[in-house]
Amino acid sequence: MTAATTMDFxxxxxxxxxxxxxxxxxxxxxxxSPQLAIRSVLLDRATVxxxxxxxxxxxxxxxxxxxxxxxxxxxxxxxKQGLKDCxxxxxxxxxxxxxxLEIPLPMAEELVKAGEHEGxxxxxxxxxxxxxIQTLRSxxxxxxxxxxxxxxxxxxxxDLLAGxxxxxxxxxxxxxxxxxxxxxxxxxxxVAEVFEALDGPDFAGGTGRLTLASIRSALEALPxxxxxxxxxxxxxxxxxxxxxxxxxxxxxxxxxxxRACGIDRPEIATMAEALKQQPWQLRCLNLWDNRISTKGxxxxxxxxxxxxxxxxxxxARNRITDEGLAALCEPFQATFLDEAGAAAAKAKIAxxxxxxxxxxxxxxxxxxxxxxxxxxxSVGSTSPTTGGRPKxxxxxxxxxxxxxxxxxxxxxxxxxxxxxxxxxxxxxxxNPITDVRTVETLQPLGPRGADLLLKQTPAxxxxxxxxxxxxxxxxxxx
Numbered sequence: 124m125t126a127a128t129t130m131d132f133x134x135x136x137x138x139x140x141x142x143x144x145x146x147x148x149x150x151x152x153x154x155x156s157p158q159l160a161i162r163s164v165l166l167d168r169a170t171v172x173x174x175x176x177x178x179x180x181x182x183x184x185x186x187x188x189x190x191x192x193x194x195x196x197x198x199x200x201x202x203k204q205g206l207k208d209c210x211x212x213x214x215x216x217x218x219x220x221x222x223x224l225e226i227p228l229p230m231a232e233e234l235v236k237a238g239e240h241e242g243x244x245x246x247x248x249x250x251x252x253x254x255x256i257q258t259l260r261s262x263x264x265x266x267x268x269x270x271x272x273x274x275x276x277x278x279x280x281x282d283l284l285a286g287x288x289x290x291x292x293x294x295x296x297x298x299x300x301x302x303x304x305x306x307x308x309x310x311x312x313x314v315a316e317v318f319e320a321l322d323g324p325d326f327a328g329g330t331g332r333l334t335l336a337s338i339r340s341a342l343e344a345l346p347x348x349x350x351x352x353x354x355x356x357x358x359x360x361x362x363x364x365x366x367x368x369x370x371x372x373x374x375x376x377x378x379x380x381x382r383a384c385g386i387d388r389p390e391i392a393t394m395a396e397a398l399k400q401q402p403w404q405l406r407c408l409n410l411w412d413n414r415i416s417t418k419g420x421x422x423x424x425x426x427x428x429x430x431x432x433x434x435x436x437x438x439a440r441n442r443i444t445d446e447g448l449a450a451l452c453e454p455f456q457a458t459f460l461d462e463a464g465a466a467a468a469k470a471k472i473a474x475x476x477x478x479x480x481x482x483x484x485x486x487x488x489x490x491x492x493x494x495x496x497x498x499x500x501s502v503g504s505t506s507p508t509t510g511g512r513p514k515x516x517x518x519x520x521x522x523x524x525x526x527x528x529x530x531x532x533x534x535x536x537x538x539x540x541x542x543x544x545x546x547x548x549x550x551x552x553x554n555p556i557t558d559v560r561t562v563e564t565l566q567p568l569g570p571r572g573a574d575l576l577l578k579q580t581p582a583x584x585x586x587x588x589x590x591x592x593x594x595x596x597x598x599x600x601x
Contacts, residue, residue: 401432
């Protein structure tokens with residue numbers, strides 16, 4: 124992008140003594156530029172607080188980008204405050220890139236209440252507690268990851284690791300990534316993070332050397348994942364709750380991109396619960412290059428069953444398998460019904476149509492009332508606005524029931540139910556989706572007018588090769 128369209132602050136550190144001036148200078152650029160990009164900048168909370176105050180009066184800024192700025196949870200809260208509904212804030216899109224979050228430093232009172240400390244709690248004790256929680260979180264994620272790569276079985280994963288010649292010698296920071304890549308195909312930043320955790324004070328103690336036996340012992344001793352309470356409610360995750368702030372109905376954002384932010388299953392479970400609240404202002408969600416597994420995709424699919432307003436969902440470069448693909452597509456798939464199911468569907472469609480009629484009647488009544496007031500003064504818009512643009516209102520979508528003729532003579536008709544949504548693009552490129560049959564099964568009953576992107580997946584490559592062969596075969600026919 125050119126300087127004429129983007130104000131780009133690159134590789135600088137804003138200290139607290141200059142934060143206000145730097146933030147004012149940055150946001151002043153929004154008067155003539157619709158995009159503000161801040162990259163590789165070490166921000167402090169004072170700076171973000173100034174942003175929070177100034178964002179509501181930036182009437183020309185459309186896109187806000189923070190890349191590698193190490194924003195913490197408190198900074199995200201301040202940023203969200205500046206992106207609440209107001210008459211002037213024009214920001215439509217927020218991009219937070221390469222910004223993994225850390226567990227916040229616990230308060231001393233929390234540790235005393237939990238029974239982990241008595242008397243005065245030092246700052247070092249608080250940091251030590253945070254480090255331990257962060258380490259356990261990282262290792263539980265790693266355990267789940269390698270289990271998924273081995274068909275859902277941790278024992279099978281270690282059998283594959285033990286089968287490599289690299290496992291015979293002590294593992295170092297150099298050989299550990301090579302072993303995981305060779306045996307399981309696991310690679311990336313998380314591998315280095317796990318080695319540091321296993322070599323930390325709770326395990327190897329900084330020796331720089333690990334054994335396969337010590338790694339297995341550490342992972343098997345971890346507590347089990349608890350995602351739901353006894354009453355079926357999802358346990359809120361502190362990091363997931365931080366990302367979910369931008370899903371709330373009072374947020375002005377139409378597009379949210381969280382690229383390479385280390386989002387894993389605990390976070391996505393909490394984010395899915397937030398999406399179930401149906402934030403109709405949000406149109407686009409991009410979660411490229413995170414750590415979302417098939418189980419995380421299932422959680423996200425449960426939210427898509429409720430919130431039908433997303434137009435774009437980007438899940439490229441995650442860890443979603445064929446099972447996860449099927450789960451994500453299920454909320455948008457047409458389904459065949461028998462006569463009993465068709466009768467229930469018709470009743471539901473009648474309810475949806477009645478709800479739309481009631482909403483239209485209420486809107487007409489409100490408009491008439493506003494018109495009466497306008498006779499005594501100026502008339503304003505009755506639609507909520509955000510930054511001078513109409514705010515996207517919640518929709519009541521009406522299901523579509525198609526009756527199809529009998530397949531065999533003398534048989535009864537069949538029924539196909541389609542649940543409409545606003546989805547236009549679902550991106551699952553660069554995921555371990557391998558089975559062409561899964562894709563071919565999903566395609567015929569997929570949503571009309573929507574695109575499924577499977578670039579750089581084994582299944583996508585195989586499907587493309589298969590269709591190319593069919594095309595070549597047709598061309599050779601006389």
